[in-house]
Amino acid sequence: MNCEHFEENVVALTRSETIDAALAERARRHGEACPLCAARLETENELSVGLRALAASDRAAESPSRVEAMLLAAFRERNPRTAKVAPKPWAGVLSLLGSRNARLGIGWVLAAAVVVILLVAAVSAVRSRRPVPAQQEAHQSTTPAPDQTDIAPQNTPSTPKTGSKKNEDPRDRRLILWQRRTRSINASLNRNQSEPGSGNGERQIATDFIPMMGDYNFPAPDSGQVVRVELPRTALIRFGLPMNVERAGARIKADVVVGNDGLARAIRFVH
Amino acid sequence: MIETLGEGIVTLLKAQSDADLLRLMMAGDEGAFTELYRRRQGAVYRFALQMSGSPALAEDVTQEVFMALMRDGHRFDEARGSLSTYLYGIARNHVLRRWERDRRHEPISDETRESETINEAMIAESDPLAEVTRNEEIESLRRTVLALPAHYREVVVLCELHELSYAEAAQALGCAVGTVRSRLHRARAMLIERLSGRSRNKQNEDETEADEPTSAVANGARCLA
Numbered sequence: 001m002n003c004e005h006f007e008e009n010v011v012a013l014t015r016s017e018t019i020d021a022a023l024a025e026r027a028r029r030h031g032e033a034c035p036l037c038a039a040r041l042e043t044e045n046e047l048s049v050g051l052r053a054l055a056a057s058d059r060a061a062e063s064p065s066r067v068e069a070m071l072l073a074a075f076r077e078r079n080p081r082t083a084k085v086a087p088k089p090w091a092g093v094l095s096l097l098g099s100r101n102a103r104l105g106i107g108w109v110l111a112a113a114v115v116v117i118l119l120v121a122a123v124s125a126v127r128s129r130r131p132v133p134a135q136q137e138a139h140q141s142t143t144p145a146p147d148q149t150d151i152a153p154q155n156t157p158s159t160p161k162t163g164s165k166k167n168e169d170p171r172d173r174r175l176i177l178w179q180r181r182t183r184s185i186n187a188s189l190n191r192n193q194s195e196p197g198s199g200n201g202e203r204q205i206a207t208d209f210i211p212m213m214g215d216y217n218f219p220a221p222d223s224g225q226v227v228r229v230e231l232p233r234t235a236l237i238r239f240g241l242p243m244n245v246e247r248a249g250a251r252i253k254a255d256v257v258v259g260n261d262g263l264a265r266a267i268r269f270v271h
Numbered sequence: 272m273i274e275t276l277g278e279g280i281v282t283l284l285k286a287q288s289d290a291d292l293l294r295l296m297m298a299g300d301e302g303a304f305t306e307l308y309r310r311r312q313g314a315v316y317r318f319a320l321q322m323s324g325s326p327a328l329a330e331d332v333t334q335e336v337f338m339a340l341m342r343d344g345h346r347f348d349e350a351r352g353s354l355s356t357y358l359y360g361i362a363r364n365h366v367l368r369r370w371e372r373d374r375r376h377e378p379i380s381d382e383t384r385e386s387e388t389i390n391e392a393m394i395a396e397s398d399p400l401a402e403v404t405r406n407e408e409i410e411s412l413r414r415t416v417l418a419l420p421a422h423y424r425e426v427v428v429l430c431e432l433h434e435l436s437y438a439e440a441a442q443a444l445g446c447a448v449g450t451v452r453s454r455l456h457r458a459r460a461m462l463i464e465r466l467s468g469r470s471r472n473k474q475n476e477d478e479t480e481a482d483e484p485t486s487a488v489a490n491g492a493r494c495l496a
């Protein structure tokens with residue numbers, strides 16, 4: 001390699017471009033033999049260092065926020081229909097979900113959530129008027145906190161163990177009876193979720209059903225419907241379940257058993 | 272729930288490619304436009320700033336680029352290159368157009384002036400190649416880049432400061448890859464020559480090492496054996 005050939009490749013060598021390994025080796029040998037070309041390579045390297053420093057010093061430079069504001073105004077002017085419907089970033093969901101059906105679906109979910117929240121508020125009001133049975137209190141206080149996610153797995157015991165003297169209480173017999181009934185609903189729901197083709201590939205963890213009316217004297221439903229809703233996580237506390245305070249602002253899914261008489265009978269929380 | 276939905280959508284948009292965001296934007300999706308703008312405005316603004324040295328012009332160009340995208344975004348063809356290079360191309364056209372309108376933003380635009388002496392005001396007092404990472408050298412280098420003829424400056428800005436490949440720069444500039452390569456080679460040589468010239472002037476003033484070349488390039492004493 002001579003100096004002319006070296007000169008042709010010096011930028012490629014400096015910028016770490018992909019060049020033939022043999023060519024790079026010849027250039028390196030020439031650089032070792034020719035002090036002028038070695039100096040030339042060093043100068044190019046220094047320039048590269050300087051340009052990288054210049055690029056780094058400019059990296060934080062951005063257009064002022066007023067440019068974005070002006071452009072957004074122009075965008076809304078050009079798209080008046082969508083701008084009225086979707087003035088916020090989250091409104092993009094509507095265009096991504098793309099349809100009136102999606103909007104209707106969201107509306108129904110919102111309506112259902114409001115109904116359930118009102119229902120829960122009413123139930124808690126009723127509960128606050130009644131004295132809480134001592135046994136139930138004991139049950140709630142002994143309910144283990146299953147894990148950091150607030151929700152007891154399906155197979156985690158969320159009720160007191162049977163076989164103790166307390167279970168001889170007639171209230172506990174009602175509790176066991178109640179649980180047997182709701183457990184069959186639970187099992188049925190879980191079967192449906194795990195069936196292939198059910199469209200729900202995610203494994204869900206759920207609590208046992210908890211009576212909505214505060215005690216287990218309220219008859220468990222023999223038939224009815226199960227409605228999936230979303231509730232504030234604080235609802236867990238209302239039913240005596242532990243709640244991760246850090247996630248108090250989040251929402252949690254729940255299944256509500258509605259009897260044929262239209263009354264909500266039981267609820268379970270699903271994760 | 273709405274807020275949760277909103278956060279989910281923002282996350283969804285962030286995961287979209289530029290081309291997908293552009294499609295949504297052209298369909299009137301404001302969220303997509305905002306995301307695309309925030310993703311690309313920095314590069315467009317910096318390109319215009321490094322080409323012109325004028326924050327005001329860079330601001331105008333950034334605005335014009337995204338206005339043009341709103342208007343003519345359907346012209347973008349993903350098969351011909353990335354949206355990023357497409358935006359650089361629009362930005363470059365707007366910078367050139369602004370220079371035609373207002374010559375004062377272009378310090379040296381005529382190729383015939385390449386060999387002219389650099390304005391003494393632009394000459395740094397220290398040796399910019401020796402300690403180029405210092406701030407004053409960086410500013411000196413910035414001024415030297417700005418003093419390059421436009422068609423050399425744009426390849427330096429794209430390939431060196433924005434780290435585009437030759438192919439990407441060629442797409443942005445609408446020229447051949449070989450043209451980008453040769454212009455960059457020449458531009459770098461000019462930068463070294465000018466920066467070394469400043470250094471040599473300083474040395475001459477000090478009357479030290481008067482007979483010693485500061486660099487091999489400066490004296491052009493290359494062996495051609």
